[in-house]
Amino acid sequence: MPSRFLLSKKTFIIAEAGVNHNGQLSLAKKMIDAAKEAGCDAVKFQAFKTEALVLKDTKLADYQKAAAQKNVQSQYDLLKQLELSEKQFLQLHAHCKKKNILFLATPFDDQSLMLLDRINVPVYKVSSGDLTNLPYLKKLAKRRKWIVLSTGMGTILEIKEAVETIQSITRNKLCLLHCTTDYPTRLNDVHLRMLNTLQKMFHVPVGYSDHSQSTVIPAAAVAMGARVIEKHFTLDQSLPGPDHQASLEPEALNTMVANIRNVETAMGLSVKRLNANEKKNLKIVRKSLFSARNLSKGHILKVSDVVICRPAKGLAPKHLERIIGKPLKRDISKDHPFTWGHIK
Incomplete structure (x- = not known):
C-alpha cells in the first residue's frame, strides 16, 4: 500500500470481506476471487479470537439481532461462529498471493496481531471500535507500519487523541477513514464533508469506509x-450473518469500482487547458461581429450596423464598443465579418 498508493492518483480500494465468509474457508476464497475480478486493490478480513474480543454475555447490537439465527443470544455466540483459525488465515493469505491481490485483516486482539505480524501485512487496518483504545494504537505504532484508522462513532477530540498517540511514535504512516458506524448508513448520515475536515485538521491522507448501500457515494468521496x-461486500445479501444486508454483491462491487475509476479519470487537471476538439468547436460555437447590411467606405459605424452571431470569424464581441463611432476604411458587404482592417 501501501506507500505506493500515495505516489499515485489511483484510489486504493479495499474490498471488506469482514465476516461475510460465515466462517467458511471456501466462501472466503470465493470472496477473494470476486474482489480481484471487481478490480479492488486489497481484500480485508477480520482477525479475532472471540474469547479475547468480547465477554460471553455481551448483548447483540440491533443490526446483529436482525440477522442473527435463533440459537445466537450474544455477540460471543455470533462471533464464535464467524471466527477463522490461524491455519485458515494462512491459506487465505496464500490465495491472495496467487490471485495477485493484497491480503489485509483487522486485528482485534494481541494473538491476531501476532498472526498478522508473521504474515507480514504491510498495513494495519484499525476498526472504529478501537479508535479510543490508545494502548493498542501505541502497540501498532511501534511496529512502524502504515495504520489505516476508521473514525466511526468518534468525536473530534477522540480522533485527535488517537492521531496524537500514533504520531508520538511514528509520523507519516497514518491514514484516517471517515466512517459512520450504522448498518446500512442512510445517505443523510454519510457526511462526506467530514473528509475535508479531517484533512484540514490532521494533515494526513484521508479515505472513506462506506456502510451505505450506494455504488455512487464512494466515487463521490x-x-x-x-x-x-473501504466497502463491505458479500457474495449474496440473503446469506445469514450480521453484515450481508449492508454489503454490495459482486455485480454492484464491480459498478462501484468502475464509478471510482471513472471519477479518477474525470478529476483531470487543476489548470484550464483546451483540448483539440474544444479548439475546433470554438470556431463554430463562439460568436463574432458581422455587418448587418452593405456599408460604404467612410460610414460611421452605429450599433444597428453590427450583428453578433456565429461563427467566430472576425472581431470578438468584446470589441463592439471599440468600433462603434469609427469610420470604415473600406466597403463591407452584409454578413461579412468585421476585422481591424475595416476600421480607421
Missing part, C-alpha cells in the same frame, strides 16, 4: 479527496 475506499 474520491471526488472529495478520499485516497482510500
Whole structure:
C-alpha cells in the first residue's frame, strides 16, 4: 500500500470481506476471487479470537439481532461462529498471493496481531471500535507500519487523541477513514464533508469506509479527496450473518469500482487547458461581429450596423464598443465579418 498508493492518483480500494465468509474457508476464497475480478486493490478480513474480543454475555447490537439465527443470544455466540483459525488465515493469505491481490485483516486482539505480524501485512487496518483504545494504537505504532484508522462513532477530540498517540511514535504512516458506524448508513448520515475536515485538521491522507448501500457515494468521496475506499461486500445479501444486508454483491462491487475509476479519470487537471476538439468547436460555437447590411467606405459605424452571431470569424464581441463611432476604411458587404482592417 501501501506507500505506493500515495505516489499515485489511483484510489486504493479495499474490498471488506469482514465476516461475510460465515466462517467458511471456501466462501472466503470465493470472496477473494470476486474482489480481484471487481478490480479492488486489497481484500480485508477480520482477525479475532472471540474469547479475547468480547465477554460471553455481551448483548447483540440491533443490526446483529436482525440477522442473527435463533440459537445466537450474544455477540460471543455470533462471533464464535464467524471466527477463522490461524491455519485458515494462512491459506487465505496464500490465495491472495496467487490471485495477485493484497491480503489485509483487522486485528482485534494481541494473538491476531501476532498472526498478522508473521504474515507480514504491510498495513494495519484499525476498526472504529478501537479508535479510543490508545494502548493498542501505541502497540501498532511501534511496529512502524502504515495504520489505516476508521473514525466511526468518534468525536473530534477522540480522533485527535488517537492521531496524537500514533504520531508520538511514528509520523507519516497514518491514514484516517471517515466512517459512520450504522448498518446500512442512510445517505443523510454519510457526511462526506467530514473528509475535508479531517484533512484540514490532521494533515494526513484521508479515505472513506462506506456502510451505505450506494455504488455512487464512494466515487463521490474520491471526488472529495478520499485516497482510500473501504466497502463491505458479500457474495449474496440473503446469506445469514450480521453484515450481508449492508454489503454490495459482486455485480454492484464491480459498478462501484468502475464509478471510482471513472471519477479518477474525470478529476483531470487543476489548470484550464483546451483540448483539440474544444479548439475546433470554438470556431463554430463562439460568436463574432458581422455587418448587418452593405456599408460604404467612410460610414460611421452605429450599433444597428453590427450583428453578433456565429461563427467566430472576425472581431470578438468584446470589441463592439471599440468600433462603434469609427469610420470604415473600406466597403463591407452584409454578413461579412468585421476585422481591424475595416476600421480607421
